[in-house]
Structures are given as structure tokens and as C-alpha cells.
Amino acid sequence: MAVATETPAAPPVAPEEAGEPARALPGWTRTLAVTTLRSLVPVVLALLAGAVLLLILGRSPVRFYSDVFRYGIQMNNWQNSAVLMAPLLLMAAALVVVFRANIWNLGYDAQYLLGAVFVVGYGPWMFAHWPTPVADVVLFLIAGTAGAIWTIVPALLRAYFGTNEIITTLMMSFIGIDVANILVKGPFQDPTVTIPQTKTIPYADMLPNIPGTRIHVGFLVAIGVVLVLHYLLTRTSFGLRLKVFGENPKAARHVGIDVRRLIVTSFLWSGFLIGLSAAVDILGLWSYVRANWNPSYGNTVIPFVFLARLNLLAVIPFVAFYAVLSTGGDLATQAVSLPTDFLLVIVALILLFMAVIEFLGRRRALGQSYLTKGLKDALRQPLFRRRKST
Amino acid sequence: MTVTESDAPAVELVGISKSFPGVLANDDVHFSVRRGEVHCLLGENGAGKSTLISILSGMQRPDSGSILVDGAPVRIRSPRDALSIGIGTVYQHSTLIPALTVLENLMLGESRRLLLDKGRARRRMGEIASMLGVEVDPDSRTGDLALGRQQQVEIASALWKGSRVLVLDEPTSMLTPQGVEELEKVLVHLKEQGTAIIFITHKLHEALAVSDRITVLRRGRTVGTISEEEIRSSDDSQIRARIVTLMFGDEAADLSDAAELQTSIEEVEALGARHVPPAAADDAEPVLELRSVTAPGDGLEPGVVDVSLTVRAGQVLGVAGIDGNGQRALAEVIAGQRRARSGTIELFGASVNRLGVSARQKLGLRYVTDDRLGEGIVRNLSVSLNLLLKRIGEPPFWRGGRIDGRRVGSTATALVGEYDIRTPTIATRAGTLSGGNIQKLLLARELSLDPKLVVFNKPTYGLDLRTTENVREIVRRLASAGAGAVLISTDLDELLELAGEIAVLSMGRIVGTVENGPDAAERIGALMIGDTGAPGAVA
Amino acid sequence: MTGVLAAASGLFTQSFVTALIAGGVLASVPLMFTALGEAISERSGVLNIGLEGMMLVGAYTGFLGAYEAHSMWVGFLTGAVGGVAAAVLMVVLSVRMGLDQIVIGIAITLAGEGITSVLQQAQFGGAYPRLPAYPQVAIPGLESIPVLGKSLFDQPLVVYFGVVLVGAVAFMFGRTRFGLELRAAGEKPEALDAAGVSVLNTRSYATLATGALAGLGGAYLSVIATGTFTPFMTQGQGYMAIVIAMLARGRPAWVAVASFVFGISLSISTALQLTGINISTDVINMLPFAAIMLALVVFARSAYLPPALAVPYVRGAR
Numbered sequence A: 001m002a003v004a005t006e007t008p009a010a011p012p013v014a015p016e017e018a019g020e021p022a023r024a025l026p027g028w029t030r031t032l033a034v035t036t037l038r039s040l041v042p043v044v045l046a047l048l049a050g051a052v053l054l055l056i057l058g059r060s061p062v063r064f065y066s067d068v069f070r071y072g073i074q075m076n077n078w079q080n081s082a083v084l085m086a087p088l089l090l091m092a093a094a095l096v097v098v099f100r101a102n103i104w105n106l107g108y109d110a111q112y113l114l115g116a117v118f119v120v121g122y123g124p125w126m127f128a129h130w131p132t133p134v135a136d137v138v139l140f141l142i143a144g145t146a147g148a149i150w151t152i153v154p155a156l157l158r159a160y161f162g163t164n165e166i167i168t169t170l171m172m173s174f175i176g177i178d179v180a181n182i183l184v185k186g187p188f189q190d191p192t193v194t195i196p197q198t199k200t201i202p203y204a205d206m207l208p209n210i211p212g213t214r215i216h217v218g219f220l221v222a223i224g225v226v227l228v229l230h231y232l233l234t235r236t237s238f239g240l241r242l243k244v245f246g247e248n249p250k251a252a253r254h255v256g257i258d259v260r261r262l263i264v265t266s267f268l269w270s271g272f273l274i275g276l277s278a279a280v281d282i283l284g285l286w287s288y289v290r291a292n293w294n295p296s297y298g299n300t301v302i303p304f305v306f307l308a309r310l311n312l313l314a315v316i317p318f319v320a321f322y323a324v325l326s327t328g329g330d331l332a333t334q335a336v337s338l339p340t341d342f343l344l345v346i347v348a349l350i351l352l353f354m355a356v357i358e359f360l361g362r363r364r365a366l367g368q369s370y371l372t373k374g375l376k377d378a379l380r381q382p383l384f385r386r387r388k389s390t
Numbered sequence B: 001m002t003v004t005e006s007d008a009p010a011v012e013l014v015g016i017s018k019s020f021p022g023v024l025a026n027d028d029v030h031f032s033v034r035r036g037e038v039h040c041l042l043g044e045n046g047a048g049k050s051t052l053i054s055i056l057s058g059m060q061r062p063d064s065g066s067i068l069v070d071g072a073p074v075r076i077r078s079p080r081d082a083l084s085i086g087i088g089t090v091y092q093h094s095t096l097i098p099a100l101t102v103l104e105n106l107m108l109g110e111s112r113r114l115l116l117d118k119g120r121a122r123r124r125m126g127e128i129a130s131m132l133g134v135e136v137d138p139d140s141r142t143g144d145l146a147l148g149r150q151q152q153v154e155i156a157s158a159l160w161k162g163s164r165v166l167v168l169d170e171p172t173s174m175l176t177p178q179g180v181e182e183l184e185k186v187l188v189h190l191k192e193q194g195t196a197i198i199f200i201t202h203k204l205h206e207a208l209a210v211s212d213r214i215t216v217l218r219r220g221r222t223v224g225t226i227s228e229e230e231i232r233s234s235d236d237s238q239i240r241a242r243i244v245t246l247m248f249g250d251e252a253a254d255l256s257d258a259a260e261l262q263t264s265i266e267e268v269e270a271l272g273a274r275h276v277p278p279a280a281a282d283d284a285e286p287v288l289e290l291r292s293v294t295a296p297g298d299g300l301e302p303g304v305v306d307v308s309l310t311v312r313a314g315q316v317l318g319v320a321g322i323d324g325n326g327q328r329a330l331a332e333v334i335a336g337q338r339r340a341r342s343g344t345i346e347l348f349g350a351s352v353n354r355l356g357v358s359a360r361q362k363l364g365l366r367y368v369t370d371d372r373l374g375e376g377i378v379r380n381l382s383v384s385l386n387l388l389l390k391r392i393g394e395p396p397f398w399r400g401g402r403i404d405g406r407r408v409g410s411t412a413t414a415l416v417g418e419y420d421i422r423t424p425t426i427a428t429r430a431g432t433l434s435g436g437n438i439q440k441l442l443l444a445r446e447l448s449l450d451p452k453l454v455v456f457n458k459p460t461y462g463l464d465l466r467t468t469e470n471v472r473e474i475v476r477r478l479a480s481a482g483a484g485a486v487l488i489s490t491d492l493d494e495l496l497e498l499a500g501e502i503a504v505l506s507m508g509r510i511v512g513t514v515e516n517g518p519d520a521a522e523r524i525g526a527l528m529i530g531d532t533g534a535p536g537a538v539a
Numbered sequence C: 001m002t003g004v005l006a007a008a009s010g011l012f013t014q015s016f017v018t019a020l021i022a023g024g025v026l027a028s029v030p031l032m033f034t035a036l037g038e039a040i041s042e043r044s045g046v047l048n049i050g051l052e053g054m055m056l057v058g059a060y061t062g063f064l065g066a067y068e069a070h071s072m073w074v075g076f077l078t079g080a081v082g083g084v085a086a087a088v089l090m091v092v093l094s095v096r097m098g099l100d101q102i103v104i105g106i107a108i109t110l111a112g113e114g115i116t117s118v119l120q121q122a123q124f125g126g127a128y129p130r131l132p133a134y135p136q137v138a139i140p141g142l143e144s145i146p147v148l149g150k151s152l153f154d155q156p157l158v159v160y161f162g163v164v165l166v167g168a169v170a171f172m173f174g175r176t177r178f179g180l181e182l183r184a185a186g187e188k189p190e191a192l193d194a195a196g197v198s199v200l201n202t203r204s205y206a207t208l209a210t211g212a213l214a215g216l217g218g219a220y221l222s223v224i225a226t227g228t229f230t231p232f233m234t235q236g237q238g239y240m241a242i243v244i245a246m247l248a249r250g251r252p253a254w255v256a257v258a259s260f261v262f263g264i265s266l267s268i269s270t271a272l273q274l275t276g277i278n279i280s281t282d283v284i285n286m287l288p289f290a291a292i293m294l295a296l297v298v299f300a301r302s303a304y305l306p307p308a309l310a311v312p313y314v315r316g317a318r
């Protein structure tokens, strides 16, 4: 509703706001800047809090973080981080699809593992008999289908009987993890090794690298999927239907959205993408699956999905950040003789700070506050100054 | 409470201001109520009435201003503070918990003891219920009661808690005419006991019947108070004109004619000037035909049972009945949101039993739901997207699956103007609009693109005079343009004003159909209470 | 066929049943404590996905307490305190500040997993010291009932405490003011608020109670069940407790029953080893979940959840 006024006078600037650089920016840039800032601040705070924790534990934060940087980025190590990004991005995409519809697909571990197990289960045979690209595509599809199939029961139960999907997906996840193990120790086991694990996909048949790097093309696949999905979710009717359903299922029914189909579709897509992430990960990196192996990407990706406000474009930098933290942190924690689980603490801290920052922003939008006015203003000063552009 | 002789009002709100993003809901409002007085608060939708009383009841904190009780300043920081001062409130939106029993609802917050004392609560409930003339089983699940009953329980619960000041925010919206009468008696009784009462309504005749003083809010400001003497000394139509002018400004003075329609049926009939809408011409083609349709209800609510009815082009078919008698099921079964278990539904001569909501929509069927917040809008989406919610994926707003933001924006802007939806911008979250404006939004959405048959479910419930009149005008225009309409309403006046033929719904069945005419009101009333032998009833 | 019969008869030897039930009870206790806690907070409208983390913190602090003080009771106390400490985070962030309960819950789980692992490493540097076994208490008379007696009525004292707790929570829900307020907070918080009771306080107490019970459940795992603390030792039991609470629709008696069923299936592989039958542990682990899924499919019944579950309450928000 742009109402042109005759006098293009600058908006009245409150005295204490004068000279604030952000004010000179046009509306959307400022929104973007504020959003970016709001997303980055939790990360920074979490890293600081992590540093304090390290100090308490008697470790050197400087050493730790510089190690993370060294092992995660420097000297081509960034390429390892990029390799880790591939499955994480696909996992994030899978979660965003359902979370936007306010559907909680928490069965990601099983969906991932089943996809992975089928890839290593059929891969060796296919590569031996079929041209590599054909086998790759078929394996992608098989893995995706395996993931999708594992969502069907929760999807149908939710769509037709309203059964809470948090329960059903968790149940299916526990079952699926066991099924994957049974497959690893049974039909897909490699009889030539003593520890229970599957056959290994020959190195030559793994996904090729992007020329000049050690990053496999699965990374590009993941980026491509994320971009396409982002477009679908934000610009198309499918995305809006998903959102309407997520915000108000009754309204979705009222306006004539086929709610059942929507639930099942988004579940299937989610499962398929998770299976795909497994295929990319196995064919690009692991090449086999050991019994009881579970990278649990879903758990670690969830914080960043929320941090990005279910916006897939914003997911990319966060996942990149986490990939670096994880790749570098693996070695960095060892260097300070801490378990790698220390990284979990940092991820949790990010989540917590994110929630707090979100809270401060939301309080402001509601026009009320639990904080005293002075404190509120002090907190708000640099971060949340945003004017309604009329 | 000792009744002191001091002149200080029981409660006084001084200079209250409260803003929400984009709106100034209360702007330096002054308001007071004395002991033994009913002070009526009137104003159009979104005027800030509910905001003002939620400040009094501790649900909102004012940006500025103060509250005096018996002349002494108090701080009300939470509903608890308000209750402890003795301010009991019936909120506009129900605060009963459907899953709990009536008794449990009443016991909430009532004592600070560790154990619940059901015996004592039961006794007190008996006292209050008999005073209100209500009979409710204390152990029935509240959600299973009819909405009117629930409203009575709610009033009982407010009386239970507030002895000094009683605040009623549109308490009569769900009550039957008898229920309203009973309530009026109760108010008189309470007045005599010295209770101060604040009463909010959109129905002028109710206001005039009970109030000692009337204050009008407009866009968050107090624009005038009509004193007791004034109310006593001038006649009803003068006061009405005065109120309407205060509420809507001079340009709306002619609305006071419309306001007449809000008076009780007898009065209108006495005036003899009412225009009776025409019954449908028998040769007009039927747009909607239900044959022996049966569909399930929600929970204990009746669904529809063996319902047959016909709506012809240009006809408004009224559906009367006490709320909770299958109205929602009927509307939804026509709209396609609920499957019929048996029977056939025909739209424009073809069976649509197997078609879903959006397929029926494409045929020209529209449904204005009564559950405005629950299913009508998506609170967290913008006004503009809410306006086009039923067109997702359709050209010209979506092309090749992709949204055309500019097109959506311009259409929304036009609709906001056309239907006078009060919103800061079209990008505002729809959930923040006031009740009346949400209804306008829904009407704009349903009626904007060539409707052929519209189902209205309680279309003017909770709306102010002017919006009510606009909605009714929309219904009339629709019919004269040749579309059919099903008008489900609990407001008999409205049905008599708009519908040529009125079917009466009771326990999910159509118990009779009445041609609109001089004695229609009585015949409908008889049918509603189950007297099927009433003259003229077409079974 | 005969093989199956032989296996079946092997299954029902007395020692097997005794072992199964006794193991089932032992395994169900932590689930029951935790799920009772979850039932309390779910009824008040707080979906506590952080249960796993709270259990781990409780397991760790409980172990520390028992280890340092050489007392199981101190262990339970510190376990509960640890759980409460984790719950405080939930109270402040989710209940008080209205932040997304699921996000905070996941954060608490991650933090609990990470921090206990880090602290255990920092403190014991890779060693896993053990606690002594604590005595069991037999109920005279009942204990001598054949088959069931030994398995049901000869247990560590906390087990009996757990049974009492089930009754206490049921009483609290049905008969006390706080129980009523709790249910109201989950059903329709604005109604509770309008009645003059603080929704935030009600939910806070409920969440703290959940933390205490989850901490107790965790402490039981480390102090009684295993006698040591290992990182990630809860192995998804926190999530199981959530499922149990949802399936039981927040009713304590059903929580106890469901926990017992889960407990049986957790202990079944150990019991089977007694009989010499060798079934893959993966299959056995899967059974309880498969059974629940089957029940859900067959009865197609949605577990009742309070309408306001996981919806933060902000007074006067639209």
C-alpha cells in the first residue's frame, strides 16, 4: 500500500535514533540485515559461551577454535566440510518440507539408515552389471523410496485418523533402525569380514568428484535440490498450501485443500529426501555400512533448520557453518582431549540463544514486554531497530 | 461489601491508552460505573470495547492511565488482581473449558485449598443457578452443553467471582430471546443489591432495556456519554439516532432506521412498515437441492437428519433454530466439508455428492463460515493472502504454479477498499483484526468472484450495526442479482428481514418450513419449541 | 513344529518367567518415573521433548551423588536435583518466555547428552567407576508367592516408591486443586488465567516436577540398574517415556501399565539368554515398538493430547 505523499520528507527521526547507520537503508535491506544479524548473534553467543565452558574445563578456547578453523577450513579441509554438507543439506530440506506443514517427522534416523542400507545392499551388484550412471540413478531412487516407504504408515495414520505423528514416527524410527541392523547382519552382510558390516562399494564406482576438488558431485545435487525446493516452497501454490495447513489445519479444510493428500505428499517427500541424503552420503563418502552405525544427522540439523526459520536459502550457510564446526571440531576436541560430544553442547547453546533472541524480537512485535523498559531498550538498541515502513 | 455513601464510582478508568502494532485501540478513554448502575458500552467493531474491559480485568496492561476503585487507585496486573478486587468478567470469547465438567469449570481459581471441595461448590452453584433461573447438571461435560447454556454457565461463573463489579462483553450473543429476558431480570436484581455492571452489546434494544447510562467508543476514544436523565426523558428513537450518530458519525445518521430493525419483533410489527421479502418464484430453476440428506455431527452435537430442501435462483432460504441444532453440519454438508452419509445433494441440477470443497467452489458455491477465527482465517498470514485463500493455485493469481505477488496485492487492496476492511496495511497479520473486520474479510473473499449460491452461517453474529446492515444489504443484492442463498441464523429478526421462506431446524431435522408473512414469527417460534401442530407449518 | 513347541515349553520355565517379570519391573521403573513426569507436564500443556537430556543429567548427577556420598539415597536426591536444574531451563525459556517447546526440548536433550559426556570424561578421564549393588527389600508373605512373588515383591525400595507415586499422581490429577489447574492449563490456558490462576506458575511447577521425575528415572538407571554412568546411557528411553505418556493419555495407571510392557520387552533378551534360545537382539528390541504400531494401526485411535499442548501462553495475544 504505497501511498505517495507530496512531500518526500524523511521520516521523523527520534533523537536517540539519529545517526544510526541502519536507518539509512531501504525497508527490505534493513529487514534482511536485521534477520541476518538475528541469525548470527546466537551463533556468536554460543561460541562465546562455549569458550567460557572450555575455560571452566581448563582448556584453551583459543587453541580449540583455531583448531576448528584449521581442521575445518584451512589447507583444503574446507573440502571435507563441503562433503559433509551434502547429506546435511538434503536432510535439512527434508525436514523443512514437513516442518512448514507443522508435521513432525522425527523418524529421520530410520529413514536415513534404511536408504543407506539398501544402497550398499544393492549397489555392489548393480555396479557390477550396469553402467555406473544408470546404477547411480537407480540407487538414488531406491534409497529415496526406502525412506519414503518408511513414512507411509505414520502419514496414513495421521491423514486418516489424526494419530499424532510424533509418536508414530519415533516408533517407526526405533523399528527401522533395528530393521536396518537386521539387514546389515543378515542378507547384506559381507561374509568376508568378521565384524558385521555390509559389502563395500568399489572406489571406482563412487560418485565422481567435482573436477579439481575432492568434493563429490553429491554436493551439487544437494545444493540443486535445496534451491529447487526453496522455490517450490516460497513461490508456488504447493508451498502456500503447505503453509496454510501448517498454520491452521481447519482453515486448510475449509478453503478446499485436500488435506489428506497434502499430509501424505509432504511425508513422502520428506522421506524421499532423507533417503536421497543417505544415497549421496554412502555413494559419495562412506561406501559401506557397519552394524549399529547411526550418524544421526537429523538431530544435529534440526537446530539450524529452525535457526534459518524454515527458509532453505538461509539453511545453506548454517549447514556450512555446522559442517566446518563438525569437521574441524572432531579433531579439535581430540586435541584438547575432550569427547566430540562437546560439539553437541555448542549446537545446543546455539539453539538456546536463538530462542532467546527470537523471544526479544517477538516481544517487541507484540508491543509488550516482560523486561523493564530501560533494560529492554538497552537490549534492543543495536539489533532490533526496525520501523514499520508505510 | 459495605455500601458507603461516598460518591466515588465503584470503578473508574482514567485516561486509559493502549496501542497494538498499527492501531491505537484505546486513546485516553475515561469510563466509570457506579454501584447499582448498569453502564452500557457501545461502539462499532474494533472500537476498542473489549480492549478496555480486558484492561479492567487484567488481561491487558494499559500503556498509560489509571484505575480507581471506590475512589482509590489500584493496580490491576493480572486477572487475579481484578478478581480479588471483586471484578467478575464474562469475556467475549468463551473462557469455559469444554473438556471439564461444569462444576470443575466453576471451581477453577475459586479457592486456594489443597483439596477440591466439590460438595461446597455444588451448593454454591445451586444458589447461583436458581438465581439465574438456569438448570444445569453440574457433572456434565461443559463442551456437551448447547452454546446458549454454556453462556449461562459463564455468566454464573462471573457472578460467582465478581461481587462488586460485573463486566459482560457481548453476553447475549448466544442466548435465546427468553435467555436474554432472564438475564435482564438478573441484572435488575443485581443492581438492587448494589453491584456495578458494565454491559457491552451490539443490540441497541438490549442496551436501552437495561442501561442507566450509555457510553459510546469510537476508534478508541470516548465520543460521548448519554446520562440517565437523558435516557429517561427522550424517547427511544431519539436516543437511537443519537447513539448511531455517536458510533458512526453524522454521515451514518440514516442508519438509525436500520437500528429500528434491532428492536423486538412486536415493536417492528406494530410499526407495520416492514417489507416482507418475496418468496421464490416457483418456476425459477433450483440451484440447490437436498434430498433426505443425513450427515453426522461433531461429538454430541446433532448432525443433519433426513433433510430435504430446495433453493431457487434469486431466493434466500432462511434456516432458523436454536444454536447447536445441526446448523454447522448443515452448512458443511452443503459446502462439501462434511460427507453426507445418505441422500443426494444437487447443485444446479447435478449431483455433487462426490465432489469436494474446491470442486463445489468452482461450480459457484460459497460458504461464509461462522467459525471465523477457527477455520475462516489463517491468523499468521497477511490480510492479502487470506483474501485469496480459496484461490490458491488459480489464475490469474498463480500462473504455472507461481504466485503473482503484484496481482495478489492489487486485488487485495481493491477488496479492502470495497468492503471497508479496517487494517493498517494489506500485509498485516489477519489475526490482529477485530471481529467485525475479520467477518468483512471473509465476506470479501467469498463474494468477490461471481457466486451462484452462498451459504451464510450466522453472518452478522457479533457485528456492529453498520456492518450488520452492510452484510444484510449484501445478501439482498446477491439475491436480486439472481444468486441463491441459504441464510442460517439464530436471529429471527434477521431471517424475517431477508428470507422469503424459513425452514426451522431442530435436533438436526427440518421440522417445518414457513412462508415469511405477518405471523411468521409466531409460527417459527412454535416450531422451534417443538409444537409441530402450529398453523401453517409445512412438515 | 516340534522345535517350536520345544522352544515354547522352554520359554515358560519358571526361572524364565521369574527373570522376565523381575527384569521387566526393573527396566520399567525409570520409564515409569520419567513417563509420569511427562504425563504431568503434558497435561499442563508443556510438551517436554527434553526428557532424554533431563534423564541423562539426572543419571550423571545421581551417579556422582551416590559415588561421592556412598549412599543410594543421596544419589536419588542429586539425580532429582539435576533433573530439576535441566528443567529450570525449560521453565525459563519455554514456559516463561514462551519459546518453542520442541526447539528448547531438543536443545536440552543435545545439551544434556553433550555436557554429561564431557563432564564424565573430564572427571574420570575414560574410567567408569562402579557403585556397589544396593540391597533389595522383600515384602514378607507376598514374596513367597510362587513365580510372581520373587519377581514382583523382592525389589529395591525405590520400586515400591514408584508404585506409590503412581497413586499419588492420580490423586493429584483428580482430587486436588493443583491437579485441576494443571488440566485447565493444558486444555485452555486463557480460561485458567481468566479464573485468576497463573498459567505460567502452574506450568512451571509441572515442568519442574517433570524434571525431578526424569532426573530420578535417570538416577535409577545409573545408581541401581547399571551401577555406573556411561555417556548416552539412556538410549532413547526419554523418547520412549514421551510415547508412553501420550499412549496413556496422561493417566498414571496406564502409564504404569505401558511402562511395564516396555520394561518387559527391554528385559526380554536377557531373559531369553537364560533359556538358551538365540533370537537376534534386533528383532527383540523391535518388538515393543512394533506392537504399539500395530495397535495404533488396528485401533486407529489417536492418543488424546491436550489442545494447548506445546502452545506457549501469552496473555492477551491474538
Ligand SMILES: Nc1ncnc2c1ncn2[C@@H]1O[C@H](COP(=O)(O)OP(=O)(O)OP(=O)(O)O)[C@@H](O)[C@H]1O
Pocket: B020, B021, B023, B024, B025, B043, B044, B045, B046, B047, B048, B049, B050, B051, B052, B092, B432, B433, B434, B435, B436, B437, B462, B464, C316, C317, C318
Ligand atoms: N492482542 C491484540 N493484538 C493486536 N491487535 C489487537 C489486539 N487486541 C485488539 N487489537 C486491535 O485493537 C482494536 C480494538 O479491538 P477490540 O477487540 O477492543 O474491539 P471491540 O470494540 O471489542 O470490537 P468487537 O465489537 O468486534 O468485539 C482492533 O483494531 C483490534 O484489531
Ligand SMILES: [Mg+2]
Pocket: B049, B050, B051, B092, B169
Ligand atoms: Mg469485542
